[in-house]
Amino acid sequence: MHYDLQLLQAIIVRAASEELLPRFARVAREHKADGSFLTEADLAVQQRIAAELRQHWPETVFLGEEMTAEQQAGLLDSAQPIWCLDPLDGTSNFAAGIPYFAVSLSLLEKGEVVLGIVYDPLRDECFAASKESGATLNGVPLQVPASGLDLRHTTAIIDFKRLAPELAVRLVSEPPYASQRSFGSVALDWCWLTTGRSHVYLHGRSNIWDYSAGNFIFTMAGGHSCTLEGEPLFVNALRARSSVGAVDLPLFREWTQWLGIDIRH
Structure with missing residues (x-):
């Protein structure tokens, strides 16, 4: 199955721009059962991205952070490729107006990650990587710089x-x-x-x-x-x-x- 990395990045960028940014620092947060935070933005982004992924890749399994534990159970055992989405990583920052949060999507095949996208909408920085193309930042090849430090x-x-x-x-x-x-x-x-x-x-x-x-x-x-x-x-x-x-x-x-x-x- 072919997964177009540029199309995937466009899906993530649009969802974050249209669902996250208008709600930044303007939504209430609530506690989930595990003690972590949840806002309406988490749910809106997950629903939006899940729907678009199903439209383009209907046979790929979807695992989202905001699914219930019962919904998540067993999904990673699927023989099919699996989307793994965190619709808003940094929810407490987002709700408090702290400018450090992102949308994170990975693709798992045969128990391994083969593709990843992390998008920071406030800085418009889209980090991406695949097995075939390596890592990029906004489409430019990205290599971890050697620190030269102890x-x-x-x-x-x-x-x-x-x-x-x-x-x-x-x-x-x-x-x-x-x-x-x-x-x-x-x-x-x-x-x-x-x-x-x-x-x-x-x-x-x-x-x-x-x-x-x-x-x-x-x-x-x-x-x-x-x-x-x-x-x-x-x-x-x-x-x-x-x-x-x-x-x-x-x-x-x-x-x-x-x-x-x-x-x-």
Whole structure:
């Protein structure tokens, strides 16, 4: 089955421009059962994109973050290709008027990611990657820049909330990097890492719709990642995963060594 990456990017860009931007900082948010946030924008974007994907690729299975757990169950076991959508990654930022959120879409085939798109509508930055074409930013080839830095001179994106307390305390009391940020959108975090806006990354727990597209783009652009257990980050499952990343191999080795990770791939 042929998936036109340019057409897919156009679908995502239109949906974000027409459904997200008019609602930015103007919608109420509510808590879902898992404690995360939901707004009418999440639902509107998911419905819009799901309908357009069905129109062009009716046989491809659709998995969206805002589906119920019962609806999601078993979908990843399908023999058919699967869309995996986070219609609004960074919902709490979006509702509060903080300009850091994105739409994230990946395509899974035979248990692997083969295509990813992350679109930041406020900056009009569309990150994309496929197995065939590599990674791009607004259509321009994208390669992770080598940092030329050792760990103590880097900027890190760290999500402390979901880390084990012992590790979080160690990072605060013995920070191995020069500076630390936490922005609130996993998909966009990976893309900012891809551009060299930060150098190392750590997140304790993210879901497949959070990380699959962004991490795929990062990987296709030459970045390095694993879990805190030293395993490949992506698994074809709904269980949450920890994430560790660095923009180049020397830095990845130094970062994982500091974290005490035994790489298994």
